[in-house]
Amino acid sequence: MFSNSTGRSGLPNVSVDGPAGAGKTTVARSFAQEVGFRHIDSGAMYRAVTLSALEDGRWDVTGSDDSILVFLARNLDVAFDSDPGGVQRVLLGGIDRTEDLRSEAVEEAVSLVASSAEVRTALMDRQRELAQNGGVVMDGRDIGSHVLIDAGLKVYLTAALPVRIARRLMQRRQNGTAITWENAASSVINRDRIDSTRAVAPLKPAPDAVLIDSTHLKRCDVVRQMKFMLRDRLNENRGG
Numbered sequence: 001m002f003s004n005s006t007g008r009s010g011l012p013n014v015s016v017d018g019p020a021g022a023g024k025t026t027v028a029r030s031f032a033q034e035v036g037f038r039h040i041d042s043g044a045m046y047r048a049v050t051l052s053a054l055e056d057g058r059w060d061v062t063g064s065d066d067s068i069l070v071f072l073a074r075n076l077d078v079a080f081d082s083d084p085g086g087v088q089r090v091l092l093g094g095i096d097r098t099e100d101l102r103s104e105a106v107e108e109a110v111s112l113v114a115s116s117a118e119v120r121t122a123l124m125d126r127q128r129e130l131a132q133n134g135g136v137v138m139d140g141r142d143i144g145s146h147v148l149i150d151a152g153l154k155v156y157l158t159a160a161l162p163v164r165i166a167r168r169l170m171q172r173r174q175n176g177t178a179i180t181w182e183n184a185a186s187s188v189i190n191r192d193r194i195d196s197t198r199a200v201a202p203l204k205p206a207p208d209a210v211l212i213d214s215t216h217l218k219r220c221d222v223v224r225q226m227k228f229m230l231r232d233r234l235n236e237n238r239g240g
Helices: 024-035 042-056 067-074 104-114 117-130 143-147 161-174 181-197 219-238
Strands: 014-017 038-041 078-082 088-092 136-140 153-158 210-213
Touching: 014 024, 014 143, 024 038, 024 136, 024 219, 038 042, 038 078, 038 088, 042 067, 042 078, 042 088, 042 104, 042 117, 042 136, 067 117, 104 117, 104 181, 117 136, 117 143, 136 143, 143 153, 153 219, 161 181, 210 219
Parallel strands: 014 136, 014 153, 038 136, 153 210
Antiparallel strands: 078 088
């Protein structure tokens, strides 16, 4: 369940992985706010590469050449900030592009970008750099299993498929996207397939991850469980 590794700050990192619609980002953000850690949504980095590629215009979505994607990933000028409410904002080239990352065009193409082995390798290096000081809560699909393998606390968050589809449907509609249940279901199922079958860092729980099924849990319940686990981890470090 726990690793003894901590960052330069002396604080452990926390990974939150899971499939599409499991609530990873919402839970990770709330948890980070409550314990005073920094939240990083690794998925936003893949969305940032996707947005950059779509705006660059040289990437052929239907083609197999991902050299442009790799170049953009290696040279990605991305930074994370928080608004007054503690919500993560994503800056590209110093400009807040958070809302653009959730556009329908990005949503449709991000799974293709994330399936590129070289893109994942490039972004893994960036993600590790962001967490090197410790005290980071990072959510994604391969954080505990591949990116932060020494994370002090690893959580694999999941939920029943109908619940995940409903959450994705609500999320997309809140972002202003007109979407049907069938569209949301197809999106979640397709993303599950791509994530679990890709050659590099496929979606799966890390061997030492704690599995939390949030099907019947509120966000605050999941966060409370994680706070208890983090407290135990810190007590272990203190020898208490």
